[in-house]
Amino acid sequence: MTRRPRLCAALAVAAAAVTAFGLLGASGPASAQVVAPTAVPLPADIGQLPSTVKQLVTVEGGYTSTYATVTAWARVNGSWVVRMRTTGRVGYSGLSDMGVGIRRQSDGTTPTGLYKIGYGFGTGSNPGTSMWWRRFDRNDYWSFDARDPKTYNVFQTQRPATAYWRAYSPYSEHLYDLASEYQYAFLINFNLPKSKPYQRADGQWVTSSPANTARGGGIFLHVNGSGATAGCVSVPRDRMLWLTRWFGPAYQPHIAIGTTSLIRSL
Template identity: 40%
Template sequence: MRKILAAGLAIGALVLGLGVVRALSADAAVVPPYHPSRLRDIGDSRQVVVVTGNGRTSSYATLRTYQKNSNGSWSQKFAGMPARNGYAGWEWASRRVQNTGTTPMGTFRITTAFGLKANPGTRVKYIHADSDDYWVGDNRDPKTYNLFQSKASGTRTWRKGESERLAAYPTQYEYAAVINFNRPLGSTISWDTAHGQYVTSQPKNVKLGSAIFLHINGAGSTAGCVSLRRADLIAVLKWLDPAMTPRIVMAPLADIGRA
């Protein structure tokens, strides 16, 4: 009887153990909603930055980085990085309104970076900004809206008071990547010699907002950008490779699959 009981207990333990292993295996196989394989608009990107917010009204987020392998699978490049977003939380890119403190939800290219210091080693196009450089947010001037301006010339058509003087943010803009939210295509931007400014032949929606960047942390939340610790931002910049068509996908965790 004891032998039968012992055998029964052993079989039960084995079955229970197999059940635990299977449960653990099933849990390991669950793909999180922010994994690139579950994102719908990343197109031909082989580098994807994913920012998941804690909630629609939260200014706290996590940034993750993924790179596509030669066999089509995805690998996470760095451990998740703590991030901050807009002080008013999140809004879908098509419904966002300028100066509301929200971070746009959606998928965007990353093609340009800039900074008040020399290129830290990124391979994307890098602009070394100086004390008289601005990012235009003047919604009365759609041809210069959401463009970098290398000098605030006296003949410009945009207003300084409605634009960001980059040197006014020496910590945040030491280095930054431009998130192509509400941005014109690079091929449409040209230099207007008469007014000493860059202009676009395809003006964007001046109500949605401008100057959405991935930059270094300031004192807290942002006005709509996403910010990281300095070392984390530099690591991401060095990793970005234009040949891999990097994109950034941003939304609260509950919405990331629709971004």
């Protein structure tokens, strides 16, 4: 049986905090929709969030569903306030738990759990985020070829002739082939290398402490495509742009992906 994380205690949400959060610099564009606080579920791992985390995206769905409710939360004076809510998409095979490591590369599932939001990337220049932003081009790939562990789940700015990883699915993604979905995207820090990648003389980005080559990589938060994802979380384009401008490094944004069995109501 798959091990489930413990349930967290309920969090109090005060309606007055909506107004208070409007005073914070990272509250997002002035025109952004503020959703009235309601009794909605939060994943169990929320109890693990330190008080320094002020921004949270929750992704709530069923194990076999390819749809999820995506909610952006802000922590104000110790309370969580809903800032935006939309319907998003997850993997074409639904969700998978990480408790016993059942998530595998190319299985089409989105991994449940609590993760940091990493840097942003897209087809254009910085669209207004204070997070670190990378503009990609036709030369760029995301590699997850198990036969080349040092480059596994690492952004590649080129594929030199000496590269051992394969430049086609399911061993890598040519980012420009998904330019519409990756117009605005953020890395979800799932199964990343244990040490910081560095660029070798041949141009490849490698790490001395690779990620788990069985778990898969390239798990992003990005713009909706035509249907379910291959393991990422996606939302409508306007909502993704809102999130892009809302995220701020000072607020340590995280994302929590959970199922009905992992949550309890506020």
